Amino acid sequence: MSLPTEIITMRLTRGVLLFLLSLIGPASGAVAQQQPPPTRAIVRVTGELYRAQNNNHYTVFLVTSEGIIMSDPINRDFSRWLKAELASRFKVPVRYVLYTHRDWDHASGGIVFADTAQFVGHQNMLAPLAPPAGNLALTSDAMKMDANRNGLVERGEAADAVAERFALWDHNRDNVVSGAELARGSLSDVHPPTTTFTDRHTVTLGGKRVTMTHLGVAHTDDSSVLHFPDERAVFSADILQVRRLPGSLAPTVGSWIDALEIVNALDFEHALTGHALAGTKKDAADLLRYMQDISTGVAAGIGAGRSVAEVQKTLTLDAYKGFERWDTNREAHIAAVYAMLKGAPR
Ligand SMILES: [Zn+2]
Incomplete structure (x- = not known):
């Protein structure tokens, strides 16, 4: 039996948003206040496969009788919203988070599902989650932020992307961002894969299958395409x-x-x-x-x-x-x- 396409959208009202920002605190709130509320939606693709939206980022999830297999968590706020939606609509927990690649804007926030889920990613995803060894000099762009010329970017010096998500750059949480931390990227909220693979990996749950296939070195060296053979669907971010x-x-x-x-x-x-x-x-x-x-x-x-x-x-x-x-x-x-x-x- 096929059900009609279902669409759920939720926009945070301004009142709710301001309340949430008041919980976060004035510093990050001042930055976040300039952002419009996120556009979020869940759309059925086919069968029990759905596509979920957070502004211009998308993930997918497959509902089975034994739990949910999802792809990128995108970020913590979106994942919290998605987790609540999934709990109220499907009554089964997320059992797998399958990463398309490590980029912060797709792979962050998985910790929200760590109470029930395993995390799968290509093995090249693991090492880059830590900063490279040794002292790396700041890039010329970062040097422009380094007003006191100590070779580090303090919280008060940070601008643009470093200011917007300072905590995600600051790997060792010492309130300064080093050249090595900048080289790593803003990956602090990427929950590491608990299972890795090299070429191909198949997840089965509740009689359903999803196969991940490594895509080589295009975009990043850890990208995989997700294939849902029964749904005749693929999911890939950025490639x-x-x-x-x-x-x-x-x-x-x-x-x-x-x-x-x-x-x-x-x-x-x-x-x-x-x-x-x-x-x-x-x-x-x-x-x-x-x-x-x-x-x-x-x-x-x-x-x-x-x-x-x-x-x-x-x-x-x-x-x-x-x-x-x-x-x-x-x-x-x-x-x-x-x-x-x-x-x-x-
Ligand atoms: Zn992207």
């Missing part, structure tokens, strides 16, 4: 995008082609993403084709002796004109692929 170009093609366009070939080799209909739109298998194929088109297009331009500016002018990739960020990211992608191909040994 799979629907009618939207990635931020960067780091480390190489070849790594993106490899990753998207792995995704496209899976059997699915629903292409679920960590940001923006969800789509279909055709959308996953379109993004792979973008990577192939930009790669062959830039190589042809180099072969014809064109400058990067000339390639940016002629390689318009019009087939992707309707994609989000085509106007802002296409030229940077061409420049990155051009530099990579030029630098490659021949």
Whole structure:
């Protein structure tokens, strides 16, 4: 039996928000007050598979008779909200949190589910959760914050992203952020995976299956795609995008082609993403084709002796004109692929 698509949305009222901020305290409250209340929603994709939204971040969860398998926790506030929603709607606990990758804006907040869940991530996720060894100098951007020139960023000196989430950068909680802590990233609220894998890992619960497959080194070196074979769905954050170009093609366009070939080799209909739109298998194929088109297009331009500016002018990739960020990211992608191909040994 299939039920109609259910949508639940909740917006914090201003009164509730101000009350919550008063509990957090004036310093962080002053920053958070400038943010509008989060847009949150739960939408059924198919069967017992749902997509949950926190502003422009998304996760998915699969409900079984023995508990829930979910993906990225996104952050602590969202996870608390989601946990309450799941408890009231499904009456079964979260048994698994499956990470797509370690980035703070997807992987934070899992501690909320640690009372009932196991955490699974690629093994490359573990080591980067601690700062690199040794004393790293501040980057030039961080040096601008370091008013007293002691090589550290004190809480009072912090600006922008470091100020916004100071506690997430401050790994050893000594109220200063070092060069090594900055190099690690704002990962302090990422609950480490309790189970790791190298190539592929399957979780089974209540007669349902989810398979995680490592995607290589595109975006980060610990990214996995989640495959829900019975639901014919995949979920990937930051690599799979629907009618939207990635931020960067780091480390190489070849790594993106490899990753998207792995995704496209899976059997699915629903292409679920960590940001923006969800789509279909055709959308996953379109993004792979973008990577192939930009790669062959830039190589042809180099072969014809064109400058990067000339390639940016002629390689318009019009087939992707309707994609989000085509106007802002296409030229940077061409420049990155051009530099990579030029630098490659021949
Ligand atoms: Zn992301």
